[in-house]
Amino acid sequence: MKKNRIVREILNTSASTTFFAVLASFIVGGVLIAIANQDVQAAIGYFFNKPGDTFAALWNAVSGAYAAMFRGAIYNYNAHDFANGISPITDTLAFATPITLAGLGLAVAFRSGLFNIGANGQIIFGAMLSGWVAIYVHAPIYVLFPLAVLAGLIGGAIWGGLVGLLKATTGANEVIVTIMFNYIAVYLLGYLLKTPVLKAPESINPVSLPVQNDAKFPLLFGSDYRLHAGFFVMLAAVAFVWWLLNRSTIGYQFRALGHNPDAAKVAGINIGMTYILVMAISGALSGLAGASQILGTERVLTTGVAASYGIDAITVALLGRSKPLGVLAAGILFGALRAGAVTMQANQNVPSEIVLVVQSLIVLFIAAPPLVRAMFRLPKAVKA
Amino acid sequence: MKLELRGITKRFGAMVANDKVSLVVQPGEIHCLLGENGAGKSTLMNVLYGLYQADEGEILLDDKVQKFAGPGQAMAAGIGMVHQHFMLIPVFTVAENVILGHEPTKFGGVLDLKKARDKVRELSTRFGFDIDPDAVVGELPVGVQQRVEIIKALISDAKVLVFDEPTAVLTPQETDELMVIMKQLRDAGHAIVFITHKLREVKEVADRITVLRLGKVVGEAKPTDTAEQLASMMVGRAVDLDVNKGAAKLGKKAFVIDGLNAWNEAGTQVLFDVSLEVHEGEILVIAGVQGNGQTELTEVILGAHARTSGSVSLDGKNLLGKSIKQILDLGLGFVPEDRTQDGLVSEFTIAENLILDRSDRKPFAKGASIQPKVVREFAQEKLKQYDIRAQSIDSTAKQLSGGNQQKVVLARELSRDLRLLVASQPTRGLDVGSIEFVHDQIISARDSGIPVVIVATELDEATQLGDRIAVMYRGKVVGVVPADTSRVVLGQMMAGVA
Numbered sequence: 001m002k003k004n005r006i007v008r009e010i011l012n013t014s015a016s017t018t019f020f021a022v023l024a025s026f027i028v029g030g031v032l033i034a035i036a037n038q039d040v041q042a043a044i045g046y047f048f049n050k051p052g053d054t055f056a057a058l059w060n061a062v063s064g065a066y067a068a069m070f071r072g073a074i075y076n077y078n079a080h081d082f083a084n085g086i087s088p089i090t091d092t093l094a095f096a097t098p099i100t101l102a103g104l105g106l107a108v109a110f111r112s113g114l115f116n117i118g119a120n121g122q123i124i125f126g127a128m129l130s131g132w133v134a135i136y137v138h139a140p141i142y143v144l145f146p147l148a149v150l151a152g153l154i155g156g157a158i159w160g161g162l163v164g165l166l167k168a169t170t171g172a173n174e175v176i177v178t179i180m181f182n183y184i185a186v187y188l189l190g191y192l193l194k195t196p197v198l199k200a201p202e203s204i205n206p207v208s209l210p211v212q213n214d215a216k217f218p219l220l221f222g223s224d225y226r227l228h229a230g231f232f233v234m235l236a237a238v239a240f241v242w243w244l245l246n247r248s249t250i251g252y253q254f255r256a257l258g259h260n261p262d263a264a265k266v267a268g269i270n271i272g273m274t275y276i277l278v279m280a281i282s283g284a285l286s287g288l289a290g291a292s293q294i295l296g297t298e299r300v301l302t303t304g305v306a307a308s309y310g311i312d313a314i315t316v317a318l319l320g321r322s323k324p325l326g327v328l329a330a331g332i333l334f335g336a337l338r339a340g341a342v343t344m345q346a347n348q349n350v351p352s353e354i355v356l357v358v359q360s361l362i363v364l365f366i367a368a369p370p371l372v373r374a375m376f377r378l379p380k381a382v383k384a
Numbered sequence: 385m386k387l388e389l390r391g392i393t394k395r396f397g398a399m400v401a402n403d404k405v406s407l408v409v410q411p412g413e414i415h416c417l418l419g420e421n422g423a424g425k426s427t428l429m430n431v432l433y434g435l436y437q438a439d440e441g442e443i444l445l446d447d448k449v450q451k452f453a454g455p456g457q458a459m460a461a462g463i464g465m466v467h468q469h470f471m472l473i474p475v476f477t478v479a480e481n482v483i484l485g486h487e488p489t490k491f492g493g494v495l496d497l498k499k500a501r502d503k504v505r506e507l508s509t510r511f512g513f514d515i516d517p518d519a520v521v522g523e524l525p526v527g528v529q530q531r532v533e534i535i536k537a538l539i540s541d542a543k544v545l546v547f548d549e550p551t552a553v554l555t556p557q558e559t560d561e562l563m564v565i566m567k568q569l570r571d572a573g574h575a576i577v578f579i580t581h582k583l584r585e586v587k588e589v590a591d592r593i594t595v596l597r598l599g600k601v602v603g604e605a606k607p608t609d610t611a612e613q614l615a616s617m618m619v620g621r622a623v624d625l626d627v628n629k630g631a632a633k634l635g636k637k638a639f640v641i642d643g644l645n646a647w648n649e650a651g652t653q654v655l656f657d658v659s660l661e662v663h664e665g666e667i668l669v670i671a672g673v674q675g676n677g678q679t680e681l682t683e684v685i686l687g688a689h690a691r692t693s694g695s696v697s698l699d700g701k702n703l704l705g706k707s708i709k710q711i712l713d714l715g716l717g718f719v720p721e722d723r724t725q726d727g728l729v730s731e732f733t734i735a736e737n738l739i740l741d742r743s744d745r746k747p748f749a750k751g752a753s754i755q756p757k758v759v760r761e762f763a764q765e766k767l768k769q770y771d772i773r774a775q776s777i778d779s780t781a782k783q784l785s786g787g788n789q790q791k792v793v794l795a796r797e798l799s800r801d802l803r804l805l806v807a808s809q810p811t812r813g814l815d816v817g818s819i820e821f822v823h824d825q826i827i828s829a830r831d832s833g834i835p836v837v838i839v840a841t842e843l844d845e846a847t848q849l850g851d852r853i854a855v856m857y858r859g860k861v862v863g864v865v866p867a868d869t870s871r872v873v874l875g876q877m878m879a880g881v882a
Contacts, residue, residue: 248752249744256740260729266686266720267740268709 011110011322013366018319020376021365022333029358030062033350037061065350072343073336087225088339094226094297096335097234098123098289102313103331104241105156105285107322111245112278113258118163118178119286120310121185122156126287128189129155131208131294131301132198134215141214148215149233149291156287157280159185164279168272174279182310190303198301208301217296230292237285242324244281254278286313315363334359385446385462385543386410387432387575392441394427401427403599404441409544414566414576416586418605419596420618420815421786425579428596429546433465434458445544464537468549470529472536474522479504481521482536500539507535511568526673527558534565545569546577551585555673556843556875563589581618583611583625584844619816627848629827635664639804639835644694646684651691654680656860658694662804662835667826669850669867670839672878677859678839679721682808685837686718687711698804712741715803717829719793719810721839723786727793730782734774735763737781738796766795771821787818794825805829808839823849843871 013021034040040061043053071078073092079085102119109116130152137144163181166172192198193206200209217228244251256264257274265271293305312334319333320326337359341352365372387409394402402424409415419425430436432443434452443450445461452458455465472481479500488496504517513531521532530550537545547566551559566589570576580586586593586607593605595617605614615623639662646655655677662668670678683689685696687708696703703711712718720726728737739748739759747758763777770791774784781789790810797805807826811819826849830836840846846853847867854864855877862877 243753247754247756249749249754250752252736252743252754256729256732256743259731260725262726263729263740265688265708266718266726268707268712270707270709 011318013321013369017369017372018321018366020372022319022362024365024372024375025358025361026066028361029354030066032357033065033354034058034061036350065344065348065354068344068347068350069337069340071340071347073340083224088343090221090225090227091339092332092335093231094228094335095338096332097228097230097296098292098307098309099312099316099334099338100328100331101234101237101289101292102286102309103316103320103327104237104324105160105282105289106313106317107320107324107327108241108244108254108285109278109282110317110322111258112254112274113261114164114167114275114278114282115175116160116163116178116279116282117175117314118160118181118283118310119289119313120306121178121182122159122283122286123290123293123306123310124185124189125159125283126152126156126290127294127301127305128192128198128290130287130291131211131305134211134295135198135209135301138212144212144214148211148295149288152287152291152294153284154287156290157284160283160286161276161280163283164276167279168275186303189301189305193301193303206303210300211295215295216299217292226297228292228296230296233288233292237288238324238328241285241327245324250274250277286310289313312359315359318366319362385575386444387463387544387577388444388447389428389432390442390444392428392431392438392443394424394431394436395439400599402431402438405596405599405601406441407594407601409575409577411543411573411575412570413591414570414578414589416590416593417577417579417596418581418583418586418593418614418618420581421813422815423596423618424599425596426548427599429465429548429577429579432458432546433463459540459542462541462543463546464540464542464544465546466530466533466537466548466550468552470533472521472529472532475520477518477520478515478524478532478535479517481532482539484536486540503539504535507538511565511572513565525558526553527555527561530554530558530562531565534569542574544575544577546579548579549581550578551580551582553674555879556871557879559585583614586614587611615816621817623816624820625816627823627827629849630831632663632667632830632851633665633833635833637661638664638699639837640695640697641685642695642697644681644684644692644696646680646689646693647691648680649691654859655684655692656858658856658859658861660854660861660864662837664835665830665833667830667836667838667849667851668864669846669853670837670856671843671846671850671853671874672841672856674841676856678808678841678856680859681856682718682721682806682837682839685711685804685806686716712800715801717797717800717802717805719790719797719805719807721808721812723789723793724782728781728789731780733778733780734767734772734784734792735759735777737792738763738766738799740796741800766792766799770795770825785815787814787821790814790818790822794822798825798829802829802834805834805836806839807837809841810838811845812841843874846874847871 039057040054043057047054072088074089076085076088102123105122106116106119130148133151134148137147159181163174163177166177167174190206193208198208200207217230219225220227220229245255253269253274256269257271261271289309294301298305316327316330316334320330337355341355344350345352389405389407392402392405405428417425427436431438434454434457450461479497482504483500488499490496501517504515508515515528515531521529550562554562566576566578578589590607593607595602595605597618597620602617605617611625612623615625641658641660644655644658645653648654658681660668670681672678680689684692685703687703687706692704698714701714724730729740742748743754748755760777767777772788772791774788781792810822810826814822826836826838838849850867852864853867853869855862855874857878857880862880
């Protein structure tokens with residue numbers, strides 16, 4: 001279990017280190033925005049004649065970019081009315097929904113000592129099964145809708161549980177298996193979208209039929225806003241994971257396994273069964289993220305249904321220290337970055353890729369606490 | 385060479401590991417450094433060996449102040465250390481091992497092994513080590529490997545020799561032989577520092593004794609003092625070293641192992657035709673040098689070992705092939721050899737650790753939810769009952785001392801309805817006070833009428849605690865003898881000669 005020590009260390013990061021890691025990432029992001037900015041480059045050309053111009057250009061570039069990000073993610077203070085002004089925050093929450101769900105799934109696995117990085121595949125499987133039900137099963141709404149959501153949950157649970165089964169029976173390393181399962185899921189979806197199983201009959205592109213109206217997550221504020229009822233499923237999942245990890249008997253066994261599998265085994269806990277259960281629950285939560293994507297946002301199956309949420313979920317689970325509320329906060333932050341990136345690109349000509357750089361820097365800084373401590377002169381964490 | 389430590393103070397954060405420790409070791413004397421685990425013995429020696437830098441105080445050799453930035457400088461100044469865990473390369477020969485770090489070379493940088501061989505032979509004859517310089521170290525018995533360590537120190541011309549808990553890994557015979565070697569080295573004029581917590585050894589070889597407690601020198605003792613007097617100095621209060629137990633009241637034969645064989649995962653046989661019987665109300669001690677199949681035997685009883693043949697039965701029910709949980713449910717209480725590895729989840733609180741085996745059972749769980757209130761009340765009760773010294777039941781296991789960790793394990797295992805108690809080296813690494821407590825708990829478990837199996841590697845514990853002793857050697861039970869069998873006989877059995 002030594003191999004997962006780094007994960008465990010990251011999960012033990014102090015709250016202040018996490019905060020400063022995020023701050024440091026934005027600072028480095030600001031530097032990158034500044035050096036790529038035309039005005040800054042022009043002003044640097046005559047820096048020794050008029051250094052003030054350079055500093056003004058620097059300030060304009062960075063503050064302009066981050067202000068645009070704020071307008072795109074939280075509240076647009078330039079909008080004509082309040083209804084348009086709050087549109088960005090609902091976008092943020094809509095993006096945060098699948099990221100947080102998948103992040104919660106990974107958090108369950110991380111806390112149990114399993115480095116599940118297969119959220120991508122588990123989201124895709126959830127979306128595939130959920131989408132298939134939502135497109136092809138004909139039933140009254142009170143059967144169809146719950147069935148479609150449940151199908152997402154089960155799809156993810158199967159895809160995750162299989163990994164647990166392989167680990168329990170053959171000792172396969174879950175990192176390798178989940179990576180491979182991600183590939184299988186991605187290409188299986190691509191394959192099925194080119195066959196009559198999922199492809200819309202008259203389409204030439206690998207796209208499915210749209211899901212039936214009765215199977216959709218209802219939009220919460222009408223068709224002008226993206227936020228849908230999947231948001232409440234996500235909040236319920238946060239509460240469930242809190243209960244699971246802090247109050248339930250299986251969650252207790254999960255954590256015992258995560259910290260010390262040997263002691264758990266000697267205490268009579270069935271390690272193999274627990275691996276399967278951890279991975280099934282972890283996958284089920286990612287599967288729900290897939291259902292939220294297909295039933296709430298995309299409404300049609302394409303190869304891009306999982307977007308980059310499977311990777312974002314890893315960062316979110318680590319950033320949230322695999323605690324339910326931490327994951328929720330991190331999920332909302334990542335939703336905001338995603339929503340803000342669009343506005344930043346449109347208004348300030350700052351490519352949205354800078355957001356991905358910032359996201360990656362956050363992980364980097366969290367994984368290297370001594371670096372962050374040195375940068376901000378924080379005291380060394382006292383070992384309990 | 386005369387060694388003097390003057391007012392050595394070493395702090396780790398707020399913790400003072402050594403507090404103004406002074407010590408003089410004359411050439412030609414064996415100076416025992418006696419103290420419990422955590423008294424600061426090893427820290428002091430690491431300061432001497434240059435691994436730590438003292439915050440205050442100085443080290444003098446022949447009245448000259450020394451500064452050691454690392455072990456290399458300490459060695460060059462004439463200090464040699466025989467570590468508890470050998471620093472040898474198993475695939476190298478004796479000669480290759482002893483020259484490691486200061487290899488003699490001939491013209492053109494060619495290794496001069498002949499010189500090394502001759503030197504090993506010379507030292508070997510002089511001190512009666514009986515060592516072949518061309519033997520591969522990994523194939524030598526542990527006691528001989530230790531002599532290689534000693535030669536390694538002597539070959540670099542060490543005048544001050546430090547032995548750090550050298551007998552922990554030795555059989556009683558090997559221990560006796562080491563004592564002889566230490567006396568010879570003393571007579572040859574070496575200054576010897578002998579670190580230990582074993583009173584018998586101290587009384588046997590020490591010329592002078594310095595007792596450390598909580599980082600401070602509490603005083604000097606004489607080898608003629610009784611073991612009780614020495615122990616009291618170590619612990620700081622009166623102690624009773626005898627295990628107080630009445631005669632065993634034997635019930636029926638409850639736990640029977642018959643013709644047990646076991647293989648490890650690589651397919652090597654580790655247990656050979658082991659047969660044992662334990663009655664209700666009896667303590668059977670499994671004695672033997674570590675690594676002779678005791679660990680595997682306890683694993684088989686627990687149900688953690690897959691490849692077995694033969695039979696293990698408790699109250700007439702077969703245990704082989706059952707899962708760990710089923711066996712625990714049949715009434716096995718299990719105290720593992722390595723409590724931090726197998727007995728506790730270090731990051732869990734005391735309360736959480738106390739229900740590790742019953743987290744999904746009533747009254748700790750109702751449906752799928754844990755009942756925090758019940759768990760906490762149970763923990764409070766056990767904290768008091770077992771005198772677990774901790775700030776609260778919310779302290780994590782890793783914040784506890786070894787003794788208190790073991791109390792948590794015992795509290796958990798003994799609070800089920802037991803039909804059998806198996807404890808592996810239950811007092812390993814514990815202080816004298818905790819040892820008393822653990823022994824009392826084990827004896828009261830016996831007196832409550834259950835069969836008890838204890839794995840012990842120290843003969844004193846085996847003879848004091850056991851009603852009968854089974855000796856294991858290379859996966860076999862050499863014999864089962866009464867507890868009052870002499871040390872000599874037991875030692876021979878442990879070495880496989882009887």
